Amino acid sequence: MQVPETEHIIGMELYATTAEGIGGMLRQEPEDFVVKEVSGWDVEDSGKHLILELTKKNWDTHHIIRDLSRALGISQKRIGFAGTKDKRAVTTQRISIFDISEESIANVHIKDVQLTSIGRYRRAVELGDLRGNIFKISMRDIALDKDELKKRMDEITSEIHGMGGVPNFFGIQRFGAIRPVTHLVGEALVRGSPEEAAMIYIAASFKEEQEDTRVARDEVRISRDFAQGLKTFPLRLRYERAMMHYLVEHPADYTGSFSMLTESMSRMFVHAFQSYIYNRIICARIKAGIPLNQAIEGDIVCFKNSDSLPDTSRTQRVTAVNLDGMNNLIKRGRAFVTAPLFGYETEMASGIPGELEVAIIDELRLKPEDFRLQEIPVMASRGQRREILINVQPRFEILEDDLNTGKQKVMVDFSLPKGSYATTVLREYMKVEPLKMS
Numbered sequence: 001m002q003v004p005e006t007e008h009i010i011g012m013e014l015y016a017t018t019a020e021g022i023g024g025m026l027r028q029e030p031e032d033f034v035v036k037e038v039s040g041w042d043v044e045d046s047g048k049h050l051i052l053e054l055t056k057k058n059w060d061t062h063h064i065i066r067d068l069s070r071a072l073g074i075s076q077k078r079i080g081f082a083g084t085k086d087k088r089a090v091t092t093q094r095i096s097i098f099d100i101s102e103e104s105i106a107n108v109h110i111k112d113v114q115l116t117s118i119g120r121y122r123r124a125v126e127l128g129d130l131r132g133n134i135f136k137i138s139m140r141d142i143a144l145d146k147d148e149l150k151k152r153m154d155e156i157t158s159e160i161h162g163m164g165g166v167p168n169f170f171g172i173q174r175f176g177a178i179r180p181v182t183h184l185v186g187e188a189l190v191r192g193s194p195e196e197a198a199m200i201y202i203a204a205s206f207k208e209e210q211e212d213t214r215v216a217r218d219e220v221r222i223s224r225d226f227a228q229g230l231k232t233f234p235l236r237l238r239y240e241r242a243m244m245h246y247l248v249e250h251p252a253d254y255t256g257s258f259s260m261l262t263e264s265m266s267r268m269f270v271h272a273f274q275s276y277i278y279n280r281i282i283c284a285r286i287k288a289g290i291p292l293n294q295a296i297e298g299d300i301v302c303f304k305n306s307d308s309l310p311d312t313s314r315t316q317r318v319t320a321v322n323l324d325g326m327n328n329l330i331k332r333g334r335a336f337v338t339a340p341l342f343g344y345e346t347e348m349a350s351g352i353p354g355e356l357e358v359a360i361i362d363e364l365r366l367k368p369e370d371f372r373l374q375e376i377p378v379m380a381s382r383g384q385r386r387e388i389l390i391n392v393q394p395r396f397e398i399l400e401d402d403l404n405t406g407k408q409k410v411m412v413d414f415s416l417p418k419g420s421y422a423t424t425v426l427r428e429y430m431k432v433e434p435l436k437m438s
Contacts (some may be wrong), residue, residue, distance in 0.1 A: 004433045010183065011279030012427075014286060016167050019155035021431025022410065024142040026423075027438070028403055030058045032138040033089035035422075037082065038415070040131040040307050043119030049080070049096040051119050060087040064113060065095075071108045072100065080124035083133075083418065086173075088438075095119075096125040109432075116248040131307050132417040135201020139430060140401050142408040149408050151234065153396055156429050164293035165391040166428055169284050170275035171421030177438035178208045187272030189379060190370045192252040197269070198247070202229075202240045209437060213237065215396045220244075239265070255375050263378055270371065270379045274341040277360060281339045282388050284356045292337060292389040295326050298351020300385055301335045309417050310387040311337045315347065336387035343371040390420050 001015055007293035027033050043051045056064050061084040062159055069076040078098040085091035097105075102117045139261040142149060175182045181204050188197035205214040212234055220229040226244040233241050250256055256265055285292065295301055299318040305311035315338065318326050329335035340346045340357055346368065364406055373380045394414045401407040414425060423437050429438065 001431065003431075006172070006180060006434050007427075009180055010170070010172060011276040013280065013282065013283040015428055015431060016075070016163060016286060016292075017156050017159040017428045019150055019159060021156075021194065022139065022142050022144060022149055022429055023432055024139040024410070024430055025432070025436040026139060026426065026430075026433050027088045028138075028140045030088050030090055032140065033086060033422075034136040035085055035089055035091040036134045037085075037091075037093040038131045038134060039082070039094055040129065041121075044121055044245065045119065047120035047122040049098050049101050049121045049124050050102065050105070050117060051097050051120050051121050051125070052097065053092060053116040054081075054095045055090070055092045055114040055116075056085075057090045058088055061085050064110070067110060068108065068113075071110060072097070072104060074100070077281060080126055082125050082127060082129040094129075096121060096123075098124060101214035127226065128418065130418050132415055132420075133311060133422075134413070134415045135422045136411070136413045137422065137426065138409050138411050139426065140407070140409045141404045142401070144408060146408060148397055149398055149410070152410065153398070153410060153429065157394060157396070160392065160425075160428065163291075163389075165389045166425050167281065167286070167292060168386065168388055168390045168420055169279050169424045170272075171423040171427075172434040173421065173423070174275050174436065175272055176213075177434055179204070179206045181206075181273035182269055183276040184273075186271070187276075187297050189258075189373060189376065190270055190273060190366070192370075192375075194258070194375070195252075198243060198254040198257050199224075201269075202243055203273050205355050210234075245311070258376060258379075270373070270381050271341075274343065274381060276370075276381065277342050277364065277366075278339055278386060280360050281357055284360060285339070285353070285388070286436055288356060290356075295323065295330060295337050296333075296352060298349050298353045299326075300338050300347060300349050300353075301326055301330065302338050302385060302387065303329070303336075304334045308333075310338075312338060312385045312387070315385055317350065333391065337389065338385035339388045340402060341381075341386055342366065342368075343381040344368045346383030347385065386419075390416060390424065392416060392425055394425060403426070 003014060065076055065079050069079060080096040085093055097331045105115055181200055183199045185201045203217045205217035216232040229244050239261055244258040245261050246257045295318045297320055299317055300315050302310050302312045303314045326335060346353055371381050392414050394412050396410050396412040399409050401409040
């Protein structure tokens with residue numbers, strides 16, 4: 001079944017399931033996408049960091065942290081969180097605030113935001129301080145009768161169970177749903193072309209963007225007149241504007257222009273390019289008929305940690321001697337087949353899996369040392385392995401769509417480990433353009 005062109009662009013070249021999709025759309029209203037973070041640790045009665053449960057509706061994580069810091073009159077650096085959450089959604093997660101009282105929080109009132117104190121802790125909440133997320137999602141505007149809808153849902157769910165889950169693709173959010181260029185910027189940086197990278201980020205336009213944005217990007221792409229671009233670029237494009245300000249003051253210093261971005265944002269570009277390569281390697285494995293939930297000789301597996309999550313710092317190569325034992329561990333959920341997030345120290349598979357990995361790397365004409373990024377070391381990435389299958393068990397209920405007359409909706413719930421994307425599960429059911437899922 002053909003996947004949308006946008007997904008091809010980000011390396012998701014196929015669906016893992018063969019049954020026909022149900023169509024529909026996500027996020028018609030924020031309440032259609034409910035996410036609750038699952039933490040991996042318990043709060044305490046004392047500590048310098050106040051731990052809060054933050055529930056927000058239709059808020060970007062970084063924006064609410066910014067507004068919360070302003071409301072409290074403190075630096076954003078004093079606020080910690082474990083992971084970014086979807087904007088057009090209702091999300092619940094833990095945050096920490098250093099050296100602040102519960103009384104101060106009680107005086108904060110921000111629209112569509114609820115803060116509940118749950119205790120204190122000896123250190124801040126940090127990125128990755130979670131086990132996963134629980135999702136309750138409504139897929140709406142489905143133009144199928146209930147019998148046909150149930151048939152397709154059952155078929156896809158059965159296929160997912162048979163595969164042991166779905167491919168652990170990096171979803172469209174990693175690359176930009178409306179403007180999927182993040183990995184292209186990363187590729188240009190890895191190839192030593194900061195000018196191309198900056199121009200892609202600032203001036204590559206997509207038809208799905210607002211017209212004033214498209215026009216401004218196109219004008220700068222043609223003229224390379226950044227001073228004029230600052231007059232026409234919408235104020236909401238603050239990162240692009242910051243880079244153009246720098247280039248006006250430091251002509252042709254395209255490498256330096258990336259210093260206008262935060263470190264986490266700068267790293268995002270190279271990570272997105274690694275994600276693109278990873279997506280393509282999973283697709284190559286599926287096309288070759290190699291299961292995702294079973295190892296073959298040459299594979300590299302990782303093992304379960306104390307939180308029952310894949311620990312990619314503990315890996316082992318699969319050989320003829322240990323093959324049966326490894327597959328027994330995989331079957332019991334104690335080991336996981338991995339693929340590379342290619343970097344300057346990535347361990348590569350051997351045998352047939354290694355041939356598939358090397359074929360993608362060779363096609364892209366990449367070398368490990370490319371990822372050292374000598375001129376922008378903050379973006380360098382040594383790489384790692386990542387599990388290639390999400391062991392997910394979706395449950396669903398079919399209802400009449402209360403927002404779209406004559407249509408159906410499906411309410412589905414499932415949990416995912418940290419770092420995995422709900423849309424990689426839902427795309428197997430819906431099989432629609434990514435914008436209908438964003």
